Structures are given as structure tokens and as C-alpha cells.
Amino acid sequence: MKKILSLLFLIIISESSFSQGYRNPIIPGYHPDPSVCRVGDDFYLVNSSFQYFPGVPVFHSKDLINWEQIGNVLTRDSQIPLKGASSWLGIYAPTIRYNNGIYYMITTNVGNGGNFLVTATNPAGPWSEPVWLSQQGIDPSLYFENGKVYMCSNPGDAVWLSEIDINTGKQLSKSRILWQGDGGRYPEGPHIYKKDGYYYLLISEGGTELAHHLTIARSRDIYGPYESNPANPILTNCSRKGQNMQIQGTGHGDFIQSQDGRWWIVFLAYRNFGGSYHHLGRETCLAPVEWKTGEWPVINGGNPIDTLMNAVTLKEHKVPHALPLDFNRSDLGPEYIHIQNPISGNYVFNGNKLVLKGHGSLSENKQPTFVGKRQEQVYGSVEFRVHPKDNAEGGLSVYQINDGHYDLFVKDGRVSLRCKLKNIDYIVKSDKIWSEWTNLRVSYNDKMYKFEYSDDGTSYKSLGELNCSLLGSEVAGGFTGVVIGMYADGGKVDFAE
Template sequence: MKNLFHLFFFFACIACHAQGYQNPVIRGFHPDPSICRAGSDYYLVTSSFEYFPGVPLFHSRDLVNWEQIGHVLTRESQLKIKGGNIWGGIYAPTIRYNDSIYYMITTNNSDKGNFLVYTDNPRGEWSDPVWISQKGIDPSLYFEEGHCYMVSNPENAIWLCEIDPKTGKQLTESKRIWEGTGGRYPEGPHIYKREGWYYLMISEGGTEYGHKVTIARSRNIEGPYESNPANPILTHINKNAQDNPIQGVGHADMIQAHDGSWWLVCLGFRTQSGQHHVLGRETFLAPVCWNKNGWPEVNGNGTVSLDMKNTKTLPQVKLKDTSDQNFNGSRLGVEWNWTGNPIKENYSLTERKGFLRIRGSANKLDDFNCSPSFIGRRQEDIDFQATTKMQKEGNGNAGITAYLCPSAHYDLLISGNKLKIRYRMGMLLHEKEICKIPEGTVHLRIEANADVYTFLYSPDGIHYTEAGQMDTRYLSSETNGGFTGVYLGLFAEGKGHADFDWFEYMPLCQ
């Protein structure tokens, strides 16, 4: 009987390790992932561009299940940024762990460029910025024997220097070490060391459909670097991925897990409605093996899939959901963001217990380079439903929005005592009155599928009436450009305020 129990336990362990997982592992607008390990704890950061707080920070024990534990940049002294600019703000962070200290280095494209922050507790406060003189974007750090090396991409190539990570002082001259394989925009460099080789992994081709990951190696960190003859090691530009619902994969980082296995996180986007994407670039996970010639191979064929069911994984460790949809706490949940540095007096969780109050201002959702009275959370699913219960005071506007940028958003709002639907598409603006709304609360809802957003309202939260529909593709990155994805937000414009009782987001079965 004892032997049978051990046999059962053995096969149960195998099943646990081979249970596979679903991509993306972090859904919605979470691009440019970077990862580090401290023992059996994994930490991951992604780009945040125009949104505040900056640099979402995640924790995992198994690389599949991730809990957002906060943001790295939570103070205005760390992040000066204006909203209404999907090209601005925080680009491609890198997180590293060395001698019990966590470092995050990134670029603020709206401020002075490259900087790093550090902490001994990633769940706590991080330092104020330490500014770095080497230019380019997508900086990364590599630590070895008391030295800290930095790589970034000025002049369309990868450059290396040594820095003091506590002061930012550059200790050596910058040296050009690799230009990539000829693809445009060589960026996202990371250095690793394995079996005496320094590996330099980058992305090329631009963060669009032609994105790819390439790698080179050298016995000396300063080069010369030899390109992998099998480059690219990851791309969906080839025939073998032409029908894959994930496209634009690239900008990757690698990690060796505590069991010795190797893994890669990368960005990609899920297409919908005729090769458009509205969710932004998301975070995907793939296994890595090293071939007999010492080069990494990603998932066997250089692609990633939504269903990774045949992939052996670390033992799964489920994490709690940290989202806050009821506004009952003393602060907003970690999933909520503002565009740019917020005007803090326009938001309150205390003036009416259990409600989020948003005060209107002269700044509107249409306005560039400002911070409207808006909070939002990422759209994470192609099919979803988002609902809020609100009460408005004053003559201004307030409501719910599917928001990409000032020139691309769909809004269901109360204006005075009238329910309106409003569509902003570039220079085109359409606004339609739906009905009069009696005083009191109203429920507003957005539902979506691959092709349309549907807007609904209800006076009682039970019986909903459709207010209008609009194509998803007009909120896509292909239509509007930029580096972000759609947010589902609550807002107020003009005089008055709105009290939001709760906000419920839920994926719908596809």
C-alpha cells in the first residue's frame, strides 16, 4: 500500500509539472516585460508610458500566476509626466536583483531620459531617480564581481558602459558592441552569462508585426559579439505563425528558474476584428532550451501560443486577486491609474464613505498633455463586461469610457440630466442624446466582443437598455498608433462631481 501511495505521489508530481498554462500570463496593456529572481520569488515589471503610478510590479512563485503588488514609481519626485500622450512617459524598464538590492532602470521619455531606482524591499518604497548619462532607450543592467554594466541603444546600436548604480556616475567610456542582424530599431538589450559566454539578447524590427528577438555572444563582455546563425530565436513574422492569434512578439527577457530550467517573457498582442488589437501589448511566457552548440531555443520553434498545455511548468502557486472594485478602502487598488500626474484634490475616497468621488475640471478626455479627472484600469480581455453605479451632481459631464487616448475614446455619460453617448475618432466627434435621467443613481455598462463595444444603461441595475455600439478597430493601435492599450475608465468634466459606488470588471466566455 505504501509503495502504491509513493507511485501515486510520483505521477501526481509529474502531472503538476506538466499541466501547462495559458498565455498571456499577464493580460492587457503590459508590454516590455523584464524579470528577476530572488531565491524562489520572481518579480516582473512592464512599461507604463503616460500612466501614473509608473512601472507595474508583479510577484510570482511559478512564472505563470502573477500578483500585482504595486508600482515602482509612486511619487511625483520619481515620475514627472503629463497625460494625453501615448508616445510619452516610461519606456521599457529592466528589473535586476544583486546583493540583496533590487534595481529598476528605465527611460522617462517625457523627462531627462535614463534613470534607475533601487530598494531592499520591492513591496515598499523605491529610491528617488538616479540619472544616467548614457542615452538611448531600453536600458538594462548586468552585475558581475562588484561591477555594474549598463547597455542601451543610442545611435541605432547597442552600447555598453560601467556605472556606479548608487550615484549614476559613468565609470568607463561607452562602447558600441553590437548592431543586431540588420533589423530596424535594435533595442531592448539584456546581457546574461552562461558557461563562460556573455549573451546579448535584443529586439529588432520595431514593436509591430515584424518584431523579433535576436541574440549574440562573446567571451568578453565588451565583445566582439558573434551573432547566432539561427537568428531570430523568437518571431511571428514567418509562415509558421502567420495564422497565430498572437502577433508582434518581441522585447524579451530570460530567467533561470530555481529548478534550473530557463524561461523567457516577451511582449505580443492578440489580434481581433481583422488584424487589429486594442488590448495593447501583453506579457507572454515560453520555455527555453539550450542546444548542443550553446544557443537558446525558444519553445522549440521560436513561437509562442495561447495554449501551452504540453509545457512542463514549475509547481503552480495560486495567488490572490488584489483588485478593488468597491472603493471601500483608504486608497485605490493597484489596478487603477491616472493619465499623467493626477490633480489629487479631484479624487476622494473619504468625502462619501464607500464611494469614489471624482471632481470635474476644465481638462477633458479630448485634451492632450494634461491630466483630466479620470481613473482607469486596463482592458484585459477581448470579451468583457464593465459596470459602474454612479450619481452625478452639477452641470458637467461624468460617466464611463473605453479610452485609448485623447483622440480615440468612446464615452457613455450623464450631461446635466441627460444620458449621452459620445464617440471621438481623430478629428471626428459624434455625440447623441439618448434620454433624460431622473435624479439619483444610474448604472452604466460597457460590453465588448472582438468587433464591437456595446454601451448600456439601467436605472435599477437589473434591466439594461442599449445606448449604442461602435467598432473596436477605431480604438486599435493600428488605427491610432502609440504604445498603450484601451483603459476602462471613470471620469468627470466641467463643474460638479460624480460619486461612483463600485466598478465591476469581468471577462465573458469566448
């Protein structure tokens, strides 16, 4: 009988899964702090967004491998004030949960209000206005059980828990400390799960850098005391086995059980390029989890995380590629973002052109006129046609932070390449141009950005190459990754394909 059951199990697995493995990251480019929930056969995932608008991208998947961005949670100024936010501030790690027909997203707006939650009946939106919360700290999470709702976050360098009214945000119980972790700095990113009579508390420690790792504790009572897993950390590449992997900084994870009963974890990590530098930001990765009854979860068999993962996955469901840039659509799609809250009148579609009106420089960081897209691929290129009016400056920016960006721009009949890196701000090269419209192009690989321009759209001239590593978080700073986009300063600039 056992052999028959085992055979049936293998048949079911073979029909619903495939074993070719997959590649990490599953969502490349600056998509940190992932949180995931499952509703039936559908998975929904959100990421932090820091100073960018709209905030908190929402992804959908059927197989945990292929993801499509279906919208953003925070799409209105009233939901996401970002005054003065840089890539050190703004919207930190969100958590998404589903309960009784409603989706909940809880997060922190650092610098502009603190912890809040929003709700929706469709994860693609629209989402509600913020419900502000009393318990502070960052990386808040929700746990639902028997009609009660609990919130945990990390004020005071530890994980704290309180019961809240999910409709009003009112705190219904005193905040109580649960756990300080296993000694790593910055215990954060808490999530609570219940399994086999235990409450499991998963957190991140070590800071979101090289030593980032995941630890876990459990208790029979939600308020503790919590016992540490003797095998902590349960995820890290900062180890003897993982130190030579391209993927590093593994941490800030969220468990999810798939419809076939298996467990997985989504988490952030970054990929090193050109040595120990990462410029694409922290990305979303995936690993299998073995979680036997009454035992501690084991991630990826206790092995480090690689770019190529060998695991039996769910049946593959391909997703459509994002539409290519098309100014005739008068809509750049949910993947395009602005630095802080955009001034809507500064972005106008006019036929097959996008007209941008400047509002200060990118370095000033005061709602600059900029719209761009996360750099998700290591190899590629981006190109626009640009026509500044009067004395305006307009062009293409490879943007990491207001103190770190490369700008290829046209102004006063010249095309120039600028390098802005902290106190360094200089023109690498500048050429005279003769045409009304100028093609600007940046091509990139794992080491360099190459900047070129063309007067006729056919023959291109180089203005130079700049190193990707200088825009890495280790040099430029910040919690985000490179975003490539269009910007204007000092007047109106026309952009076209």
C-alpha cells in the first residue's frame, strides 16, 4: 500500500511540476525586501520602493519563478508623501497578507509618517488610504488568528508585538518584546507563522549588507518566550561555503507554502560585479525549504544560494513581457517610476512625444523631473531622442542616488557627459551638435556604461565610458539600485523614440 501511495505521489508531482531548476534572482534589479502571499493558485509579491513614486510594486505569479508586475500599491500623493526622501529614506520593507477576501499591505514611510497599512480587494489596486499605526520601528508585519490581528515590528532594537484593530489601526494591547535575535545587529524584518502548534518568528540580522542573514525562533505562545533555533542562521552566504558565490547579502525573507504542500522562501540578495560591488540593488530570490512536522525549517538543504538553483518547481506559467517604450500610448506602464512625488504638470504626452518640464537638478533631490525604469539586466542599452527648448537641459540619467549618477544630456547646442559622485561633479566630455534632435544612448555590461550620441540616428560618437562599480551601493550609498531614465532641468525638453 505504501508503495502504491508513493507511486501516486510521484505521478502527481510529475504532472504538476518540472525539475529543470531555475535562476536567481527571480525578480532582477532593484526589488528588495520581498513579501509574498498565496490565494488559491495565485501568488502575489511586493517590494520596498524607498524614495520612488509610485510605491511598492505588486507582482503576480502562478509558479513562483515567472513574475509579472500588475501595478503598484501606493499610487496617490495622499498615500505616499515623499518630501525630502532619498534612497536612504521613504518606503521600507512591506508585508502583504490576505484574510477573508481582503489584501493587506503594511509598511513604514521613514521620514514621512511612520507605520501604516492599506487594503484592497484586488492586489492590482486601487488600494485604500493609509491607516496609521501607533507601534513604530521598521518592517512591520501582520499575523491573523481567530479573529485577532497582531502587528510586529522592531522598535528598540528588538522585535515587539501588539494586537491591533485592523480597521482603525488602534492598538488594543501593550507592545511586548518577543526576541532580540541571536546577537546580529539590526534585528528586523519579522514575520510570524504558525505550524505544528508552534509560532515561528523569522527575522533578519546583520544589516542588509555582506553579513545579512536569517534567523528563526519559536514558541508555543505567540507572546513567547521564544527559543532560538540551534542551527541559526538558517540562511546566509556570508559563510565558508558561500563566500565565493556571486550572490551575497542574503536575508529579509518570507516563507510561503505552495498549493502542493511544499515550502519556499523569497528573500533579498545582491549580485557582485567587478569585485565586491553591486549597482543593480538588492534583488528578489527564491529557495526551496524543507519543513518537517515539528522540526525547524531548512533552506536549500543548508547550502548557500547560487544563481542557478536545482530544485523541483511548480508547473511553469510564462508571463507576458513588459511592453516596449511607446510614447503613443500616453502611458509608460507600472514599471516606470519618479524620484519623490512627481509634479504632474511637468509630464505631458503630446502625440508621439513626452514633454518634460524641469524642476531643479537631480542632485538637489527636490521633486526633480525624472521618469525611469529599474535596470534589471546586466547587458543592454537604452536610447532616446532629445530636443531641449531654449536653455533647458535634458537627457538620459543612470541614477543611483542624488549623490551618485551619470548624465548624458543636451544643452545650449552641446551634448555632454557628466559624472556626479558625492563631492565629485565634472563634465567628462562635451561636443558641439548641429541637429535639432539628438539621439542619446547608453549601453552597459557587467563592468562599464558606454555613452554615445548621434545627430542623424545612424552614426554614433562616444563621449566616454564610466565604471558600474562607482554607482555600487558600497561607493555611492543608498538602499536602492540603478534606475535609467529621462530627465529635464531648467525648461521644457521633448523626448521621442
